[in-house]
Amino acid sequence: MKPAAFDYVRAESLDEALEVLRTEGSDARIIAGGQSLMPMLNMRLARPRVLVDIMHLEELRKIEVQRGRIAVGAAVRQAELLEWPPLRRELKLLSLALPWTGHAQTRSRGTICGSVAHADPSAEIPLTLLALGGDIVLRSAKRLRRVAARDFFLGMMVTDRNDDELIEAVQFPAADGRRCAFREVARRHGDFAIVACAAVATDRGVRLAVGGVADIPVAREFDARVGDALEDALNAFAWDLDARDDLHATARYRRDLVRMIGRELITEVMQ
């Protein structure tokens, strides 16, 4: 379990990193905290020709609040964001979900953007970003673009990021007092979610986002329905996710959790 050989670039500027991506394309991988990439390197599932380490770039280490959005730079570690004093106030949902992301020993290295880039369907950070209606800021040597989270995740570990782009930051809309709730079921504490649910109050009702079931995190809007109407809507949502059996759970069990936890969270957020 040793990585295959790769070149290593310790980027001294963002342009340098982008230049490697421009010339090497998919043969280059950005390494930030490395907590998703390193296991894949050790198992030789990933065999990039060059790794670009962006953790020394001060401009990516920022957490910025601007115009109701909180931008988290690519080099911000999960632990750093967890310790960011305004987190509970500005991003309550994330403050609820982050402790479920890995363990203290991986959050200390892993970055927020790295988790988004990896696009694991069970991961809490992409789920939260989707639930809050956040954006991903992608930069290449040529241009800067912003993609909504709902358009970014395309499939299992597949995103809208082009090979020459890196995630410069992700932007979360600030909570502005909206109610939210988070709940996750995993086999053991810290495991990848079998089902993770995040709910956020919206102007029309509640947005419920579910991770761990479909190949991407998926969000749906629920209006102020209650009772049977809500049950039916949740049931339809649960079935639409195309859950599957795997080693740790069955499709039916996942749908059960979506229905039950979904109802619980929606009720909690609507109160």
Next chain:
Amino acid sequence: MTRLSAEQRHRVRFTLNGDAVDRNCEPRLLLSDFVRHEIGATGTHVGCEHGVCGACTVTIDGRPARACLTLALQVEGCEIRTVEGLSDKQGRLGVLQSAFRRNHALQCGFCTAGILMSLDALFAQNRQAGETEIRDVLTGHLCRCTGYAPIVKAAMEAAAEMREETRREVADA
């Protein structure tokens, strides 16, 4: 731009338990292999190399981290601590280590180094850490021998002892 080529060894400098390290390694060398086989600090153990078991946990700039999920080149300029740094050169055990011994919180001892480093980092960061925080940080470690209960007990005893020490120091000052 400096591109460090795959098959050559490149200079890396950091501190390990307070001592300066200035050596060379290939880009793909894991920090776990570097401290164990290049430096000879074999107290850090390797149990899974995919970040789950926690045996290889060291602290990087005061935070617990998996040495198996870290490249040696990534810790350029960092301060690394391993289990070897917990006791003095005469081998006298520190508060946490003594509590582990007193409570039989280890059997084979293979996972212990990582657990000690996680707890050491926790206590350094949070003197008030109680059972909830201790248990939370311990979920990042697998132990096959002890059933965990004596580990939790040892950690809580050590935390209490350290708090008492701090209190005395404050009182004395």
Next chain:
Amino acid sequence: MNLSATAGAPTGRPWIGQSIPRVEDPALLSGRARFIDDVGVRPGALHAAILRSPHAHARIVSIDAAAARQARGVVAVLTGEDIKALTASLVVGVKAPLECWPIAIGRVRYAGEPVAIVVAESRYLAEDAIDLIDAQYEALPAVVDPVRAMSAGSTLLHEGFPNNIASDRSFKYGDPDRAFAEAKRIVTVSIRYPRNSCTPIETYGVVAEYDPGEQAYDVLANFQGPFSIHAVLSRALKVPGNRLRLRTPPDSGGSFGVKQGVFPYIVLVAAAARATGRPVKWIEDRLEHLTASVSATNRATTLRAAVADDGRILALDWDQVEDCGAHLRAPEPATLYRMHGNLTGAYDIPHVAVRNRVVVTNKMPTGLNRGFGGPQVYFALERLIQRIAVELTLDPVEVISRNLVPANAFPYRTVTGALLDSGDYQTALARAVDEGGLAELKARRDKARAEGRIYGIGFAAVVEPSVSNMGYITTVLTAAERRKAGPKNGAQATATVSIDPVGSVSVHVASVPQGQGHRTVLAQVVADVLGLTPGDIRVNAEIDTAKDAWSIASGNYASRFAPAVAGTAKIAAERLAGRLARVAAAGLNTESDDIILAGGFARSRRNPDNRLPFSRIAALSHWSPGALPDDVGHTIRETAFWTPPELTPPDEQDRVNSSLCYGFIFDFCGIEIDRVTLQPRIDRYVTMHDCGTILHPAMVDGQVRGGFAQALGAALYEEYAYTPDGSFLSGTFADYLVPTVAEVPEPLILHMQTPSPFTPLGSKGVGEGNCMSTPVCIANAVADALGVADVELPLLPARLAETVRGAEAAAPPGKHNTPKGDRRLSGKGGARVAAAPEQVWSMLLDPATLAAVIPGCRGVKRISDTDFKADVTIGVGPVKGDYRARVTLSDLDRPNAVTLTGTLDGALGFGFGKGRITLAPAADGGTSVHYRYEAEIGGKVASIGGRLLDGAARVIIGQFFSSLARQAGATAAESKITAAWSRLCRWLGGRR
């Protein structure tokens, strides 16, 4: 003179029985311990990596290692044939015409089986070369279910095992036929015990060297014994035993039986050392360990009981089908026979019938694992007890109590031959019920149920055997075969106590500790005998077969340390003490009967002031042997060998005393099942142990807690899971779920001490008991909670959904459930193409089209009009690999439909897919293309990336079909993902 009664700590209180701090700890706590990967190797030592089979069952067509041999730092690449030329087959434990190799020869029989070994200058370089080996396989049907493996027409693993059955023996003890014929009630359970392993955190390690001058091997391995395996190894390496020096490192990172299984790798690495003429080191990685080290057996058991109305069991009828995996490796089928004397558990049952079948399947071979046969037996037996209680509407405690061996019956001979040495099971049970608060627990259950919560209580009573009879495994042979093979029995333990020229005492044993603290306990035992402190005694527990006293029973297994090894150290120390007393008596002008060793002195009992320092007496043999009394000889070193006479060979009626001593455990627990997550949560767990005399209470509790945690894992989380086609699914710690601190509650541990009359210290083993009692105790509680008869381990919450909730809410119209348990990938999709069907059809059959649409394709070779080969690179996210692809077109229905069959194989695994494409003319002159596919994936990627695999495969297959559609001129081509897939995503995403 009775030294143990008079010697002891200065306070007069013996060291034995005290929880003194462990001598092992300071090194372990400060990073100075020496595990196998911590000890240096000679300059020039090489590192090995192993290429392993991605297939569960396949013929090896070819292995091309030319590129690997040329790779940087590579010294050798050895395949099965190379190893075969240097070694002999491993001994197989049953009489059958077949061989057993540590590496595949011509055929692979389980996913993960070694296929080639690379020896290079570093592990990194060795792994690089592994990637360059081109092994080609022809897949064969695989079988993973032991019952199915026996059926006619099942694929055959070994010619020498007809119907995959390695052994089929039936036994009758007493008159079970009559008992069943006359029985009022018959209660039956059918269980499947799953596969799991105690998986130590340190993996296997071997460092081997060969000296051609002496034609001798020197091997350092974290092997745990039994050292009967040394004979297997020397035979396989084709050297006499004295030319295989096997050593162990000072520390080992846990074993729990598992490190017995390193032995095939010792052969492999030693042969590689011989082939290269250099020392070779191999440290197993975690993926290798989970895939291909060793597993406990899985077992299918039907157990019937003839039962009286009051719950008394009159007879048992066991039918056990034991699954030993792909090879019957030594000492298997020992897992099945270890419990043979104990098939009646803790109960007094006069009649027993047994049928034991040992079966091979396409899974990892099995071997030692904590509990060794106990979990499998007690899962059936104690589930049976619970069912008897339910079916006869009796209290389970009543059923247990009524059947327990009576307290006045010890030593008690079970009908299958075990001689239960001592115990008072009724008292243990009564104390546990009382001190463990069963009444209160029942009140909690009643309250919980009244509140609509799901709550149950489970029980288990277990006899825990320790100190295996080295002859028990011969019960697999018939009496006639045993007569021919010669007797096998006993269990030699050894210990050496020696005194150096300054009179300090050292102890050496061959117990090969794996973290339990043997050195501490031995210091206590010997300090008590010699009147010293444990700090005065230095214990060495490394083994070197070239220098140390050892025998086949040496090692760390069958919970033999406390009953056998510690007792043997006591015997050795007592012999020395007896001679030291004579030396002291001469010096103190008294008789040896008057001498006691205490407080660091040899002194007169009558006149305590008449004394000499221990060290002075002890050193005399070195400095002045002439001054010793004539009959003393010397006091420099004493090696004791001890084997208990009770361990006799199986008799003519196949009765066997399979172990020397038998502890007793009674457990009960309360479990609540969460209504939402269905996760069973242990509310309280009580475990009562009688393991005879306790030598170190904290260590005993440590063994109980550790065994409990592993058993909890086996009951709730851990499984070595395989697909029906033999792909392994639990290859990482993300899928093989070892419980963490968050999952393991602390049990209430209770003790009773009924000393064993058969062991020198009165102690019995204690390390394995909870692995036997806890899984079934938990299962019984869950059965009680849910009111169900069948409980399958591990208790995956998802499996309980139907039981707890009944049928699921119906799908909305248009939605279909995927077939239950079907983990094949399937999908369908479609696209509208501008070209006419005939045009699309010609494209489909054009290799240029395939080259364009197969993701990452680097050139297509046409083998025939309908058969193509290609090299492809496929990537999903960061996961990228090179594969060989083969595509065949069949069922051609020009221009309407065609079937595409594709296979892929590469370093990350293999895949097989079949898709039917239909073309229908569309109104606008274009074509409607529809496809439907099914696929299966196996190999490395299946075992380590299972969670992500299906989704990733869907991405790849989607890419294939979408680019096919695009190539054919689809109007709305999607760049990253299939059109159908992304439509789905958009729809699910709501507002996209």
